[in-house]
Amino acid sequence: xxxxxxxxxxxxxxxxxxxxxxxxxxxxxxxxxxxxxxxxxxxxxxxxxxxxxxxxxxxxxxxxxxxxxxxxxxxxxxxxxxxxxxxxxxxxxxxxxxxxxxxxxxxxxxxxxxxxxxxxxxxxxxxxxxxxxxxxxxxxxx
Amino acid sequence: xxxxxxxxxxxxxxxxxxxxxxxxxxxxxxxxxxxxxxxxxxxxxxxxxxxxxxxxxxxxxxxxxxxxxxxxxxxxxxxxxxxxxxxxxxxxxxxxxxxxxxxxxxxxxxxxxxxxxxxxxxxxxxxxxxxxxxxxxxxxxxxxx
Numbered sequence: 001x002x003x004x005x006x007x008x009x010x011x012x013x014x015x016x017x018x019x020x021x022x023x024x025x026x027x028x029x030x031x032x033x034x035x036x037x038x039x040x041x042x043x044x045x046x047x048x049x050x051x052x053x054x055x056x057x058x059x060x061x062x063x064x065x066x067x068x069x070x071x072x073x074x075x076x077x078x079x080x081x082x083x084x085x086x087x088x089x090x091x092x093x094x095x096x097x098x099x100x101x102x103x104x105x106x107x108x109x110x111x112x113x114x115x116x117x118x119x120x121x122x123x124x125x126x127x128x129x130x131x132x133x134x135x136x137x138x139x140x141x142x
Numbered sequence: 143x144x145x146x147x148x149x150x151x152x153x154x155x156x157x158x159x160x161x162x163x164x165x166x167x168x169x170x171x172x173x174x175x176x177x178x179x180x181x182x183x184x185x186x187x188x189x190x191x192x193x194x195x196x197x198x199x200x201x202x203x204x205x206x207x208x209x210x211x212x213x214x215x216x217x218x219x220x221x222x223x224x225x226x227x228x229x230x231x232x233x234x235x236x237x238x239x240x241x242x243x244x245x246x247x248x249x250x251x252x253x254x255x256x257x258x259x260x261x262x263x264x265x266x267x268x269x270x271x272x273x274x275x276x277x278x279x280x281x282x283x284x285x286x287x
Contacts, residue, residue, distance in 0.1 A: 004181055
């Protein structure tokens with residue numbers, strides 16, 4: 001069980017939205033984390049690479065801010081086994097590369113621009129994720 | 143200056159992820175577990191983020207150009223092809239297995255646990271494998287054409 005946190009989740013979503021809007025206003029870029037990581041993995045260390053590196057560094061540093069404000073680290077609990085994490089992670093890398101985006105890129109930045117591709121992509125990955133959880137927890141996990 | 147801004151926006155994005163619960167795989171998996179220990183919290187993350195971006199983007203796109211860049215870099219492809227749907231379907235399966243999406247995972251890397259690092263390494267391996275597959279197919283396509 002996890003606690004139902006509508007206000008915290010909504011507030012966190014607003015911050016995510018603000019960050020995405022600010023990145024677009026200043027750098028003219030979509031805040032799709034999959035795309036930013038993918039563009040970070042290159043041998044051409046130019047200006048385009050540098051903003052991605054800085055953005056990712058900020059993300060990785062964010063637990064420090066969380067710790068400073070709340071006095072504790074965020075609660076992270078990982079139900080999946082290491083094997084499932086590796087298989088799931090690999091499929092995530094393959095799928096987001098072929099599908100050109102993830103929850104932030106398609107789900108937030110794309111859907112808010114009413115991109116047809118992003119709406120189809122988001123509906124697709126939400127549906128297969130829900131089916132996967134149903135199968136692992138209630139059919140095979142039993 | 144550009145980099146300082148990018149760092150700050152990454153910090154803000156990461157804080158949003160951590161506060162919202164998107165970085166906690168238990169919460170993500172419970173969001174999808176409608177038939178079991180359902181926790182609908184993450185619908186509110188999407189709601190909050192979409193509310194801000196839907197309004198914010200509309201205002202921004204009235205500007206001639208971004209404040210510190212030449213132009214807005216927006217996707218132009220509008221095809222609803224099998225690559226988009228198939229890739230997204232595969233991503234959903236991976237997300238449902240691990241509970242980590244890329245945006246949820248990166249801020250959690252900073253906490254220093256082993257499992258997120260392992261998952262991130264697997265995501266990178268998947269990205270590189272897919273890139274390689276796409277580039278070889280592209281090369282054989284152009285060779286035939």
